[in-house]
Amino acid sequence: MGKTIFEKIWSEHCVSEINDEVGLLLIDRILLHERTGGVALQGLATAGRAVKAPHNCFATMDHVVDTLPGRTDETTMPTGKSFITATRAAAKAAGIRLFDIGDPRQGIVHVMSPEQAIVLPGLTLVCPDSHTLTQGALGALAWGIGSTEAEHALATSTLRVARPKTMRVTVEGLLHKGVTAKDLALFIIARFGSSGAKSHVVEYAGPAIDALDIEARMTLCNMTAEFGAFSAIIAPDMKVFAYLRGRPFAPDDTLWPKAVAHWRGLASDPDALFDIEHRVNASEVQPMVSWGTNPEQSIAIGDRVAPSMPNAEAAATRALNYMDLKPGSALEGLKIDAAFIGSCTNSRISDLRRAAAILRGRKVASGVRAICVPGSTTVKLQAEAEGLHKIFIEAGFEWRESGCSMCFFAGGESFGLHQRVITSTNRNFESRQGPNTRSHLASPETVAASALAGHISDPRMVQL
Amino acid sequence: MTPFTVLESIAVPFIQDNVDTDTIIPSREIKAVSKRGLAGGLFAGLRYTEIGGRQENPDFVLNKPIYRNARILMSGKNFGCGSSREQAVWALAEYGFRAILAHSFNPIFRRNCIRNGIVPVELDVTKLLDAADHLVVDLDAQEVRDSKGRLWPFAIATEAKSMLRNGFDEIDLTLLRAAEIEAFRTRDRARRPWAYL
Numbered sequence: 165m166g167k168t169i170f171e172k173i174w175s176e177h178c179v180s181e182i183n184d185e186v187g188l189l190l191i192d193r194i195l196l197h198e199r200t201g202g203v204a205l206q207g208l209a210t211a212g213r214a215v216k217a218p219h220n221c222f223a224t225m226d227h228v229v230d231t232l233p234g235r236t237d238e239t240t241m242p243t244g245k246s247f248i249t250a251t252r253a254a255a256k257a258a259g260i261r262l263f264d265i266g267d268p269r270q271g272i273v274h275v276m277s278p279e280q281a282i283v284l285p286g287l288t289l290v291c292p293d294s295h296t297l298t299q300g301a302l303g304a305l306a307w308g309i310g311s312t313e314a315e316h317a318l319a320t321s322t323l324r325v326a327r328p329k330t331m332r333v334t335v336e337g338l339l340h341k342g343v344t345a346k347d348l349a350l351f352i353i354a355r356f357g358s359s360g361a362k363s364h365v366v367e368y369a370g371p372a373i374d375a376l377d378i379e380a381r382m383t384l385c386n387m388t389a390e391f392g393a394f395s396a397i398i399a400p401d402m403k404v405f406a407y408l409r410g411r412p413f414a415p416d417d418t419l420w421p422k423a424v425a426h427w428r429g430l431a432s433d434p435d436a437l438f439d440i441e442h443r444v445n446a447s448e449v450q451p452m453v454s455w456g457t458n459p460e461q462s463i464a465i466g467d468r469v470a471p472s473m474p475n476a477e478a479a480a481t482r483a484l485n486y487m488d489l490k491p492g493s494a495l496e497g498l499k500i501d502a503a504f505i506g507s508c509t510n511s512r513i514s515d516l517r518r519a520a521a522i523l524r525g526r527k528v529a530s531g532v533r534a535i536c537v538p539g540s541t542t543v544k545l546q547a548e549a550e551g552l553h554k555i556f557i558e559a560g561f562e563w564r565e566s567g568c569s570m571c572f573f574a575g576g577e578s579f580g581l582h583q584r585v586i587t588s589t590n591r592n593f594e595s596r597q598g599p600n601t602r603s604h605l606a607s608p609e610t611v612a613a614s615a616l617a618g619h620i621s622d623p624r625m626v627q628l
Numbered sequence: 629m630t631p632f633t634v635l636e637s638i639a640v641p642f643i644q645d646n647v648d649t650d651t652i653i654p655s656r657e658i659k660a661v662s663k664r665g666l667a668g669g670l671f672a673g674l675r676y677t678e679i680g681g682r683q684e685n686p687d688f689v690l691n692k693p694i695y696r697n698a699r700i701l702m703s704g705k706n707f708g709c710g711s712s713r714e715q716a717v718w719a720l721a722e723y724g725f726r727a728i729l730a731h732s733f734n735p736i737f738r739r740n741c742i743r744n745g746i747v748p749v750e751l752d753v754t755k756l757l758d759a760a761d762h763l764v765v766d767l768d769a770q771e772v773r774d775s776k777g778r779l780w781p782f783a784i785a786t787e788a789k790s791m792l793r794n795g796f797d798e799i800d801l802t803l804l805r806a807a808e809i810e811a812f813r814t815r816d817r818a819r820r821p822w823a824y825l
Contacts, residue, residue: 176816176820179805179808179809180805180808182787183786183787184786185785185786186786186787188809190809190812190813190816200714202661203661203662203663206661211799213799217824219824219825220825241656243659243660246660246661251661284822284823286820286823287823292712292714293711293712294710294712294736308712308736309712309736310712310714310736310739310740310743311663311714312714312743312744312798313739313740313743315799316798316799316802319799319802319803320799320803320806320809321809322802322809324798324802326739326787326788328735358709359646359705359706359709359732359734363735363738390709392709392734392735393735394735413825414822415822419821419822422821422822423820423822458646458648460646478644479644479645479646482644572711573654573655573656574655574658575655575656575657575659575680591648591650591710593648593650593651593710594650594651594673595650595654595673595679596650599679
């Protein structure tokens, strides 16, 4: 019987089967950020343990660091500075590369790692961050862990992993023009539920996935955290190889042919079996917007809110109250207070280019606070080289330094009480982006079009 | 880590689906690079009357006098979804919870529980609500019992059970295999040199 890509990577990394359920897996890359990484390094040092393979570990500042121009170690988040300085000191002591404030490689960990080719096909990669599975878009087995697991990975270059089950989501057909990977992700989560992936490794396949560019694949894999998955993965293809070639930590010319030959063998075999198989048709997907306080509470932009999830009436009612909506409300036309483009979901150069195409020569509606936060300093510099920053600024967007920024409220900056925000981020939980903030998840295009209109608006209606 | 055998307690019914780790501990309540000092921030958005404040909201279930010393929490589907922040589990443990009964768990959250002495019990809790005044979580027997003799078996992976039961430090266990890991890395390095920076 054939093997899935997950099974191939698992067996290649399995040092030892601890028992029927658990394998001791070799970990190729460990990424850390100042929010959860500093405490792991500190825990390790307190226990008197050393980092086993510091050259394969990387740290960056993204979660707590300010994104306001002219930033320093000081943060608008109270006590944020302590996370930055502790992580810097711990990374230095452990001999781990740190992409610090001011380094052009600094950025959101799941944006900067692919950019630097720290992640490669077939690698195992972990980070104490739930969106680590983003990096499965390049054919790696990448998953989020806790800080204690991070200590284990750092100290031993391995993790004890209970073998997850597998799911394949085959996406037939092609996405319509103006419909993005973000919309596809929200469509899948809305259809199968936010625990629909049930701790499985989700492999995405099919013509619509083949057609996605690498950054769009990252968006889809990223949102799989909101699908309840252990991890997400897409078989590496020519697009992945072309994306990685020549990047800083990619194999050099002498190793490249051998690496590519290896990577070509990773794809799931035609006769491989999955524990669960789902099929969706890309042509059914419309631009999606969330209406509630969980990503599964999302609908096509032209639809009306009609919660019909079995046994979820109480949750739906609570969500509608929180969002100040009624059953049957339309989302299109709903007045917004703010618009946010950023986060590990949608802050890469292609996201910014597509949003800028909508904003070019237009102005954000009066009264709407609009913010764009590039995902990494590399993205920011590239956007500035292309003149995209001028488009954002002239339209009325704030143009920020890179980081996670207002994807979540950490006690510093926020959108404010009851503010309604259209956002390219990944979580619309209660008070996620600020005290009682009402977040509507959408693609960068929908965020841009809505910022211009002053209300939730279909980006396909904007003349490009 | 304190070994877990049998726990007897009243159980707090916090029956909602998709309780996320932002709800368990909001990011703003994680103020220091530390695994401690987090219990005060547990469920802060619901437990207190205002953001950043410590005035208790009497309507929140955790604040009801009968649940003051509860060590079991009950919830719905997909408990602990969202951010991987282990502070959520550290806060629950520091507050005093040793078992969580939920319809299902987020994978990272479940693993964090096991590494911090909290037993994640997957059960349809709606069947236990009338028994919540006194429950026994018996890890060895893998069952939850009530005072009337009813019992609900639950599944837990062998490794997780052994870690909770014995309070093992997983890193110590793995370090015993250091030579085996090193030999594997040497062979692997020849096979996949690009993986080693």
